[in-house]
Amino acid sequence: MIGVVADLVSWALILGGSVFAIIGGVGMVRLPDVYARMHGASLTDTLGAGLIVAGLAVQAGFTLVTVKLILIMIFLIITSPTSTYALANAAFTRGLKPILGKSEDESSKTS
Amino acid sequence: MFAAATLALLVTMALALTRALLGPTIYDRVLAVNAFGTKTVLLIAVLGFLAGRPDFLDISLVYALINFIGTIAVLKFLKFGDLGTHGEEPEGES
Numbered sequence: 001m002i003g004v005v006a007d008l009v010s011w012a013l014i015l016g017g018s019v020f021a022i023i024g025g026v027g028m029v030r031l032p033d034v035y036a037r038m039h040g041a042s043l044t045d046t047l048g049a050g051l052i053v054a055g056l057a058v059q060a061g062f063t064l065v066t067v068k069l070i071l072i073m074i075f076l077i078i079t080s081p082t083s084t085y086a087l088a089n090a091a092f093t094r095g096l097k098p099i100l101g102k103s104e105d106e107s108s109k110t111s
Numbered sequence: 112m113f114a115a116a117t118l119a120l121l122v123t124m125a126l127a128l129t130r131a132l133l134g135p136t137i138y139d140r141v142l143a144v145n146a147f148g149t150k151t152v153l154l155i156a157v158l159g160f161l162a163g164r165p166d167f168l169d170i171s172l173v174y175a176l177i178n179f180i181g182t183i184a185v186l187k188f189l190k191f192g193d194l195g196t197h198g199e200e201p202e203g204e205s
Contacts, residue, residue: 069156
């Protein structure tokens, strides 16, 4: 009974993480701007990775594997906003302006 | 179920690779490569569970660190034009 419930919970978590990962990938391709594409990429880093790692941890149970999964998640939580911030900072320092307001004619070209 | 997660991660990696290939600026490519590396970490972890060998998680852990260091190094090179400078902002650009 417990095993079946754990399987169901981990399958739901892994499937949800996969759906969020695909949504973030589509956003990374279709969004109009670097700063908008960072939004899609960070969606895959937080929700996609978090849900998939949580599903794997439920599948593994209370073992050393779960400790390693938690370590991976801690590293991802620390490094993903840091690299996104560094990317935005570098892009803005080099003079790349974000698209503000209505610029549909420009944004549809690059998608 | 692990196979479905593997497929989803591969699709996401293909989308990130698409953005890396046709990204107009260099920052699009860096962003896509960073996302690709994060998805590689997850893919190695899921593949370890799929193969029944969770020891792959060590490789995945190491790959997460290498990916972060690589991204930060490339971004520092892009921002300052040199890997040896200190953290001051470049002058004349806002």
